[in-house]
Every structure is written in structure tokens, then in C-alpha cells.
Amino acid sequence: MPLDTSTYALAHLRLDGRRWNELRHLHAQISTQASSDGSSYLEQGNTKILCTVSGPQEQRRNAPGGRQQQAGAGSDTEAQIVVEMNLAAFSSTDRKKRARSDKRVQEMQFTIAEAFRGTLFTNLYPHSTITITLHVLSQDGSLLTACLNAATLALVDAGIPMSDYVSAVTVASAPSSDQSLDEVDPLLDLNGLEEQELPFMTVGTTAAGTGEGVEGEAKIMVLVMETKVQMGRLEAMLSVGVDGCRRVRGLLDDVVRTQGRRVMENKIS
Amino acid sequence: MAPYTNIPLSPAELSYLHTSLSQQPPIRPDGRSPTQFRPLIAETDILPSANGSARICFADGTEAVVGVKAEVEKSKTSQALSNNGEVAGQGVLGLGTGSGRDVDDEDMDGEGEERAGKGRDEWLEVAIEIPGMRDDDALPVFLSAMLMEALLADGGLKDRLWINSRFHWRLYIDVCQPYYYTISNSTILLLSQPLSYPLPLLSLTTHLALLATRLPALVSEKDEDPLFNDDWEASTYLYAHTSFQQKPPVTLLVMSVGDTILFDPSKEELAVADSALAISIAQSSTGELRMVALRTVDPPSRLTAAGVPNVLNTTTGATGAQSLSAAEVLAIREKDQGQSVWRPPRGGVRRALVARMIKMVVEKGGVGEEVMAGLGGVEM
Numbered sequence: 001m002p003l004d005t006s007t008y009a010l011a012h013l014r015l016d017g018r019r020w021n022e023l024r025h026l027h028a029q030i031s032t033q034a035s036s037d038g039s040s041y042l043e044q045g046n047t048k049i050l051c052t053v054s055g056p057q058e059q060r061r062n063a064p065g066g067r068q069q070q071a072g073a074g075s076d077t078e079a080q081i082v083v084e085m086n087l088a089a090f091s092s093t094d095r096k097k098r099a100r101s102d103k104r105v106q107e108m109q110f111t112i113a114e115a116f117r118g119t120l121f122t123n124l125y126p127h128s129t130i131t132i133t134l135h136v137l138s139q140d141g142s143l144l145t146a147c148l149n150a151a152t153l154a155l156v157d158a159g160i161p162m163s164d165y166v167s168a169v170t171v172a173s174a175p176s177s178d179q180s181l182d183e184v185d186p187l188l189d190l191n192g193l194e195e196q197e198l199p200f201m202t203v204g205t206t207a208a209g210t211g212e213g214v215e216g217e218a219k220i221m222v223l224v225m226e227t228k229v230q231m232g233r234l235e236a237m238l239s240v241g242v243d244g245c246r247r248v249r250g251l252l253d254d255v256v257r258t259q260g261r262r263v264m265e266n267k268i269s
Numbered sequence: 270m271a272p273y274t275n276i277p278l279s280p281a282e283l284s285y286l287h288t289s290l291s292q293q294p295p296i297r298p299d300g301r302s303p304t305q306f307r308p309l310i311a312e313t314d315i316l317p318s319a320n321g322s323a324r325i326c327f328a329d330g331t332e333a334v335v336g337v338k339a340e341v342e343k344s345k346t347s348q349a350l351s352n353n354g355e356v357a358g359q360g361v362l363g364l365g366t367g368s369g370r371d372v373d374d375e376d377m378d379g380e381g382e383e384r385a386g387k388g389r390d391e392w393l394e395v396a397i398e399i400p401g402m403r404d405d406d407a408l409p410v411f412l413s414a415m416l417m418e419a420l421l422a423d424g425g426l427k428d429r430l431w432i433n434s435r436f437h438w439r440l441y442i443d444v445c446q447p448y449y450y451t452i453s454n455s456t457i458l459l460l461s462q463p464l465s466y467p468l469p470l471l472s473l474t475t476h477l478a479l480l481a482t483r484l485p486a487l488v489s490e491k492d493e494d495p496l497f498n499d500d501w502e503a504s505t506y507l508y509a510h511t512s513f514q515q516k517p518p519v520t521l522l523v524m525s526v527g528d529t530i531l532f533d534p535s536k537e538e539l540a541v542a543d544s545a546l547a548i549s550i551a552q553s554s555t556g557e558l559r560m561v562a563l564r565t566v567d568p569p570s571r572l573t574a575a576g577v578p579n580v581l582n583t584t585t586g587a588t589g590a591q592s593l594s595a596a597e598v599l600a601i602r603e604k605d606q607g608q609s610v611w612r613p614p615r616g617g618v619r620r621a622l623v624a625r626m627i628k629m630v631v632e633k634g635g636v637g638e639e640v641m642a643g644l645g646g647v648e649m
Contacts, residue, residue, distance in 0.1 A: 048315075088334070088443060089338075089441065090319045090443045095340065135445055140317075
């Protein structure tokens with residue numbers, strides 16, 4: 001079976017051949033749709049997310065009941081952030097049409113909105129709404145992670161002022177045959193199979209002190225864990241997660257800078 | 270008060286567009302020829318978990334992603350199956366099953382005769398997701414019905430889903446449209462007029478996705494429980510890629526302005542259309558194109574507001590306009606017939622014009638062939 005403890009202990013290689021601290025292949029593009037304010041496409045392994053951002057724009061509709069729960073509802077002093085997530089019916093292995101009121105989806109939407117409420121300068125846009133729409137084309141683990149990363153890129157593309165990127169990653173606790181706390185590796189960036197079998201958490205942070213002029217410590221914006229793990233393993237998982245977020249932030253930053261360079265070249269030539 | 274419409278063009282602009290498009294040769298706002306399509310980006314096999322997938326992106330930013338997934342399902346055994354798949358009633362959409370008549374698939378070898386006529390309409394499900402709309406709103410339902418109608422019309426697709434007399438493939442075609450520019454969030458639509466702008470985009474993307482769809486290779490024989498080869502490399506294409514092969518249908522939107530026929534109309538061009546048709550075509554294995562479905566579309570131009578003729582316009586100093594009765598005002602407008610100012614089109618479309626539109630699509634070297642060839646050129 002996939003996470004048979006003995007196989008991991010033998011070669012310390014996961015099913016897809018990665019080691020404990022290796023991220024999946026991350027590929028991202030920014031500004032993929034010229035017609036929206038901000039857009040991005042992000043692939044983390046087989047999880048593919050398309051994100052579009054519109055706003056800040058005039059709050060036109062009276063939010064229906066469901067939206068009242070969304071974060072940032074203080075419309076007099078700051079912009080409201082609305083997140084919409086569409087899981088395509090073909091996104092998972094079995095074809096499944098999602099109902100709009102899926103609780104799991106609603107919770108993820110709320111988490112994402114809360115995370116960005118902490119970094120975006122929403123006080124600059126009172127009485128307006130920033131809408132983040134996420135289309136999940138394919139999911140293979142780390143869904144919330146990929147959504148946060150894709151949304152960060154799209155928000156940067158939309159030009160909405162923010163204090164920093166929100167980069168996220170998942171971390172799990174590797175299975176071990178004995179219950180000792182030593183020699184247990186936290187696994188970074190899980191795929192679908194691993195997520196089903198192992199206790200894991202999603203960590204989203206803003207920049208840590210990378211030494212490139214970014215000062216201060218990393219701030220955790222998102223921390224979601226729905227499974228149980230031994231207390232003693234938590235600290236190791238968290239530190240690996242924060243480090244993983246830093247690496248993801250570097251990758252996202254590269255994407256943004258490449259796009260910036262491309263834009264500058266088009267203007268200058 | 271004019272009915273609400275989300276076409277932000279004034280009567281003067283509409284009249285200008287209409288006049289430009291009625292010229293011979295027509296002058297389109299973006300300078301295209303009447304049969305020229307806008308540039309698009311198409312790619313297939315973008316979804317690892319779907320049997321087939323495709324994505325098409327138009328130059329104006331609209332894009333659609335289609336994923337095709339297949340599941341094995343137990344067939345309902347009934348006496349009806351022995352009558353070549355015809356059930357009492359006429360298939361799901363009331364179109365008649367019509368299968369088995371025109372299917373000549375040389376690529377299916379001896380199975381061709383076995384399968385012909387065995388397909389059922391309910392084995393195919395098309396679902397469209399448009400952000401901001403519920404699944405039972407008019408537009409998604411209308412679009413998915415139109416797409417399904419075209420796919421089922423020539424009977425070839427559902428016949429390919431037959432495995433044996435007890436099992437069949439159920440095909441789910443899901444369309445995800447990330448950005449749809451004409452939907453405004455504050456809709457107070459007085460008429461639930463579906464705007465069929467995304468139809469050709471969705472149809473082209475569905476066509477590509479179906480061409481790229483692969484089904485696992487069948488290993489079991491005859492009527493036993495189906496068993497498939499685990500090796501994905503051994504899978505077979507739903508539409509085999511040999512040189513003589515039938516292709517899935519494509520729906521094109523064609524509009525007319527006066528005597529001019531235009532293909533791939535943009536939003537502004539549709540706002541002044543006299544008529545609009547959705548023509549579905551299929552290519553048989555001999556390469557011949559055939560029209561399989563035709564649907565008239567009520568163009569949004571009918572929702573636009575008419576301009577006010579100078580004679581009646583008090584702001585330009587027309588005297589006596591206020592003293593005219595309603596009947597006299599109506600008479601003046603009718604006499605004007607939209608010549609001095611814009612008037613929304615009325616009435617239907619001439620049969621000769623419809624015939625011309627169909628001919629332009631279906632003839633050898635016509636638009637239909639160009640579109641099919643273009644799609645066929647996309648790498649799988």
C-alpha cells in the first residue's frame with residue numbers, strides 16, 4: 001500500500017520518488033487573461049488552478065446571505081474581499097458535480113479571504129469589493145495551498161497594494177513504525193494519495209527574513225489542520241513548513257519578476 | 270421606456286454599425302473579411318485526470334476548458350433494446366434517435382455493424398458552468414441543450430459508447446468557462462433572453478476535447494463483465510485518428526445583416542444582426558460535411574432601443590412634435606422604416622438567405638471545412 005511504513009524507512013523515498021523536503025514541480029504564469037484585472041495559472045504537481053481577480057470595484061450587489069460570512073465585511077472603512085471557488089466536475093479522479101453550498105468549499109473560501117485581509121491594504125479602497133475567483137481544473141492534493149499561491153500571483157497582477165506575498169505549503173508527519181519522536185521526517189508538499197493517508201497541515205506565511213532586504217520574521221497567515229498528530233511532532237512540522245513557504249515565495253517572486261522584465265522589454269524596445 | 274439590455278451602444282452607434290456591415294463588401298469593426306475567424310489559441314490534454322480535455326482561448330479573453338470523463342455503467346435491459354435502441358418516445362430531446370442510418374465507420378471494422386443503432390441519448394451528459402450563474406439559470410441550460418443536441422444529432426457518438434449488451438460508457442462533458450465578459454452582476458433582466466455568444470467557443474472546445482478523448486482498451490469479450498487493460502498507452506481514441514474517420518460535430522454561429530452574411534460575429538456585430546443562426550455540422554468518414562442541426566437564435570438587436578427621428582425630436586427644435594397623437598407618432602416612425610435612425614429588426618429571415626448561409630458552411634472549400642481542418646491541425 002502507498003504509505004506502508006517499511007517502504008519509506010528503507011530508502012526514504014516517497015511514492016513519487018521525492019525525498020522528505022522536496023517540493024513538487026511548481027509552474028506558474030501570471031497575467032494569463034488580458035481581459036481581467038488580474039489573473040494567474042498555477043500548477044503544483046497535478047493540482048492546477050486558474051485564478052482571476054476583479055477589483056477593487058464598486059460594490060454593486062447586496063451580498064446574498066452566504067456572502068455575509070465572508071471576511072472583511074467592514075465596507076465603510078475598507079474593501080471587502082470575496083472569494084469564489086469553483087471545483088470543476090472533472091477535477092478529481094471521479095467525476096463529481098459540486099453543490100454550491102458545499103461546506104468544505106465555503107470554509108476554504110473563508111480561510112483564503114481571511115488570509116488576504118491581513119496582507120492587502122484594504123483601507124485604501126473603502127466601499128469597494130475585491131473578488132477572487134478560483135477555478136480548480138485538477139486536484140491532486142494541497143488544494144488550499146495552490147489556491148493561496150495562485151491568488152497571491154493574481155492579486156499582484158491586479159496591482160492591488162499588499163504588504164507581502166502569501167505563500168503556502170502542506171506538511172505531513174511521515175509514518176513510522178515506532179512511536180519515538182526521533183528520526184521522523186516531516187514530509188513537504190503532499191500529493192493526493194499522501195493527503196488521504198497521513199495527518200497533515202497547511203501553512204501559509206508572509207516573508208521570512210530572506211536576507212534580501214526583507215526584514216523581520218515570517219508571519220503565519222494561514223494554519224489549517226484537520227487531522228490528528230502527536231504534539232511532539234508539531235514543532236518540526238511547523239518549522240519545515242515555514243521553510244517550505246519561504247522556498248515557494250522565492251519561486252512565486254521569480255514568476256513575477258520574469259513578467260515584469262517582459263513588460264519592461266516590450267515598453268523599451 | 271426601453272427594455273433593459275446590457276448592450277452599451279447608442280442608437281447612433283448601432284445605426285453606424287448596421288450601415289457599415291450592410292456594405293458590399295462589408296466593413297467589420299476589426300477589419301476582418303466576412304468568413305475570417307478571430308485568432309485563437311487551442312491546446313489539448315491539459316487535464317491529467319480526464320479522459321480527454323481541451324482549452325480554447327479567443328483573442329478577446331474569453332476562454333473555455335472542457336473535460337471529458339467516462340464511466341462504465343450498467344445498461345438498462347428492456348425489450349426496447351432489440352428494436353435498434355429506439356425507445357418509445359424519441360430519445361432524450363425528442364429528436365428521434367436517428368442512429369444507424371448514416372453511420373459508416375470504416376475504422377470500427379466488423380464492430381461497426383454491431384454497434385450501429387445501439388447508442389442511447391442518455392449516455393451523454395453535458396454540463397456547463399458559468400461563473401456568477403446558478404446551474405438552473407436559463408443560459409447554462411440553454412447552452413448545454415444546444416451542445417448536446419448537436420452531439421447526438423448524427424448518432425455516431427452515442428454508438429461509440431456501447432461496450433456490450435449489458436454495459437456502456439457514460440460520457441460526461443463538463444465545460445468550465447473562467448471568464449465571461451457580458452454577464453453583469455447587477456442583472457435586472459426583464460426578458461430571460463439567452464445570449465448565445467459563447468456557443469461557438471464551447472462547441473469548438475468540445476469538439477477538440479472529444480477528438481482527444483481516449484477510452485481504456487477492452488480486454489474482455491462479448492457480454493462478460495467489462496475488463497480493461499491497465500496500460501494507458503494501450504487506450505484507444507474515441508474518434509480514431511485514421512485518415513478516414515468521422516469527426517464530432519461543430520456548431521457555428523452565423524449572422525446576417527441585410528444581404529451580408531458574417532461568420533464568427535463579435536459582440537458589437539451581433540448587437541445589430543438581422544438574424545443569427547447556430548448551424549451544427551458533422552464530417553462523415555468520406556470528408557463530406559453535412560448539416561445535422563439548425564437553430565435560430567434571437568439576436569440581441571431586438572432588445573435595443575430605437576432612435577428618435579428628427580421630426581419627432583423636441584431637443585432639435587422639431588415643432589409640433591408634442592401635439593401629435595400617439596397614432597401619428599407611430600405612423601411617422603413606421604414610414605421612416607429605420608432609414609434615418611436605428612430601429613430594432615423585426616420579422617424573420619428569408620429562406621433564400623438561410624439557404625445561402627447553410628451553403629456557405631457546408632460546401633466544399635467553405636467555412637465548415639476550414640474550421641474542421643483548423644481543429645484537426647491541433648496536436649493531440
